[in-house]
Amino acid sequence: MAINEAVYRQLSGELQPKDVTLVAVSKIKPASDIKALYDLGQRDFGENYVQEVMDKQAQLPGDIRWHFIGHLQSNKVKFIAPFVHLIHGVDSEKLLAEINKQGKKLNRVISCLLQVHIAQEETKFGLDASELDALIKAVTTDAHQWSHIRIEGLMGMASFSDDQAKVRAEFQQLHSLYQLYTPATTPQVNFSVLSMGMSGDYQMAIEEGSTMVRIGSLLFGARG
Ligand SMILES: *Cc1c(COP(=O)(O)O)cnc(C)c1O
Numbered sequence: 568m569a570i571n572e573a574v575y576r577q578l579s580g581e582l583q584p585k586d587v588t589l590v591a592v593s594k595i596k597p598a599s600d601i602k603a604l605y606d607l608g609q610r611d612f613g614e615n616y617v618q619e620v621m622d623k624q625a626q627l628p629g630d631i632r633w634h635f636i637g638h639l640q641s642n643k644v645k646f647i648a649p650f651v652h653l654i655h656g657v658d659s660e661k662l663l664a665e666i667n668k669q670g671k672k673l674n675r676v677i678s679c680l681l682q683v684h685i686a687q688e689e690t691k692f693g694l695d696a697s698e699l700d701a702l703i704k705a706v707t708t709d710a711h712q713w714s715h716i717r718i719e720g721l722m723g724m725a726s727f728s729d730d731q732a733k734v735r736a737e738f739q740q741l742h743s744l745y746q747l748y749t750p751a752t753t754p755q756v757n758f759s760v761l762s763m764g765m766s767g768d769y770q771m772a773i774e775e776g777s778t779m780v781r782i783g784s785l786l787f788g789a790r791g
Pocket of ligand 1: 592594615636637724765766767781782783784785
């Protein structure tokens with residue numbers, strides 16, 4: 568249940584010169600572990616479950632930037648909309664519309680990443696390239712309707728595989744999609760974040776252009 572301080576220091580030292588943001592993935596871990604990392608200077612934390620992030624947000628310091636990285640159901644957006652810093656897993660227009668609606672109610676612009684399906688495994692969520700294109704077009708062609716969201720980039724998860732070449736190809740695929748939309752800057756679509764890489768593959772993800780890594784088990788130990 569203790570955090571790995573040496574790993575945290577080493578990781579921070581590795582990421583900072585590269586301008587890569589570390590999101591410490593604290594799902595299932597106790598608030599005391601988050602506080603311990605916070606005390607070392609960490610501010611970005613990632614959570615996967617709505618009830619859990621609400622509980623933790625209520626008891627931890629107000630300057631923590633909460634990243635929602637799990638699969639988000641539309642009917643639960645309202646619970647995290649008041650405080651969430653970045654929603655990583657947006658994978659449908661319906662979900663984006665609900666985030667926009669809740670943002671409007673709160674008079675805040677909510678930052679989102681669109682999740683792209685890059686892994687070959689069937690189980691991972693996300694948009695394919697043509698769905699991504701359609702969603703970005705929908706948002707850019709009717710900017711007025713989407714005034715309370717900002718799409719800041721893309722998120723993806725590579726296959727859980729020992730096949731390095733396959734994992735690298737998936738990261739490259741996501742990076743080229745990211746580059747495709749990066750110059751198309753509007754208030755609603757303004758790319759600067761490519762969220763890819765986890766404990767097992769973050770170094771390769773950074774080599775392939777990641778700007779934000781989501782790391783859990785390396786920092787907090789394996790999850791039960
Ligand atoms: C749990 C999780 C992570 C962290 O995984 P580790 O392998 O523990 O670093 C990253 N991204 C997402 C979307 C997750 O669900």
